[in-house]
Amino acid sequence: MPSIGRDDVARLADLARIQLTEEETARFAGEFDSIMDAVASVSEVATEDVPATSHPIAMTNVLREDVVETTLTQEQALAGAPEAQDGRFAVPQILGEE
């Protein structure tokens, strides 16, 4: 199994959109190796003939009648927003990013 170094943790943090301090990056890198060593045993028994289970109790095609139901009002939906404007969520600049 490849070792998980600081650069790997920094890349994962970037993918997960989490800003880490240098101290956190170093600490997680040390911990991840031991955690992944401990959990890697799953591949010992996960042979090709074993099907994967994604859900404990299989259910298919769970549908409801296509009828209009009560939803949150615009005011309720915006009530917990950090910033709202003109009945919409106000978000930071999203255009012009690299």
Add this chain to the structure above:
Amino acid sequence: MSASTTTSDIIRRSAAAQAAALEAGEVSSEELTRAHFGRIAAVDGDLNAFLHLNQDEALTTARDVDARRAAGEELPALAGVPIAVKDVVVTEGQPTTAGSKILQGWIPPYDATLVTALRKAGLPILGKTNMDEFAMGSSTESSAYGPTRNPWDRDRIPGGSGGGSAAAVGSYEAPLAIGTDTGGSIRQPGAVTGTVGVKPTYGSVSRYGLIAMASSLDQAGPVTRTVEDSALLHELIAGHDPHDSTSLPDPVGDFTAAARSKDVKGLRIGVIEELESEGFAPEVRARFTESLDQLERAGAEIVRVACPNFTYALGAYYLIMPSEASSNLAKFDGMRFGLRVIPEDHPTAENVMKATRGAGFGDEVKRRILLGTYALSAGYYDAYYGSAQKVRTLVQRDFTAAFSTVDVLASPTSPTVAFRLGEKVDDPMAMYMNDIATIPANLAGTPGISVPSGLAEDGLPAGIQFLAPARADERLYRVGGALEALLEDSWGGPLLAKAPELTNGAQR
């Protein structure tokens, strides 16, 4: 109320007995609810079981129930009995934080389906209980609002992630509580606080309105002081919910009758070989063996059962859970609700997300999101996530094979009694090992109950876990209720009666 009985006596009774006192006019719901708030004021300063109290609304509910009872209305079984709700369950108009800074101050605009059921049945909601952040942990130490302490010894953990719910019930702050169990977060806190905790069959209690950690594993359930109380609460919150596409359409069983039957004659109990020996503290195992002896004398048959793939369950869980969590927690991005942190340099949406998540999440949440991101990333997906999903199949097969020969399975709930605060906080794998006995049920969707099995090391409680096939939750109540009665006969009363008396600061 008679002169010889006070509300402080009544709050130490089971929820069923409190309901009976309400029905008999011995006490009003308002008096009972006020008494619980009084108890919280007296002991929660040190325990930190509650993150938010809901006094005005709870008393309004209580008075409404009293008025309806006075008018002769027939009320649901637990009407007027107060309850505490884990802070991962959304409550309209009341703060919900999931133990995280990223949701500090958030007021949900709707109720979880199970909360709707509690309100409809007239249970005053005392408040929201402390928990590991986003239910990630086994000790309630990862809460952004400080740890909860164990009522038996305030230098120890109350279990996790539902340590607040278990501590509230164990310290007589609440007769009932709601927990959620993703890898054992109802059962393990139950074991280390001397309370009863039930993880229902996956899908039998709606997850609508639960802030998701790992959607294929999370399940809400009861935290109580007796098996009968869990049965009553389970019946109240279970049932089909069209808002949850994983909600089972099955009718709700008569769990209360099963809990009251106290009959285990002919019941075949399988002792899981892989969860009985290595890593389990000797006194925890001793209480487990004594419990099985009691059941055998009462007519149950005890057999040993092999579940060889349970050895791999912990590894599979710690791949699947963070993978699902990394996806579920993507919504906490500072855009539509919760915390927003704006960095000074280049405050673009992406940088705001990074700064918000960096400041809003604690260590354990960051650790698991990054692990999940790794396990799902290109090149590793098959080796980790894909393999873990196959182990899930193997664990299910172990359960199926075992339940073809026995009615229920048994193991100690947790390998040890409550450990000391801070003892495992710097060692994630040591912390994760606490869930070794509870995790298989989450992977397979099967139900489980933890019942107090007695006092082990340092006079602290231990628990015994019973597991049943999916949709056969009644069996848990049958065996759990019987064992509880047998043990209480031998102890001369409930285990919680042996806990030290609490007052703020007195025990430290």
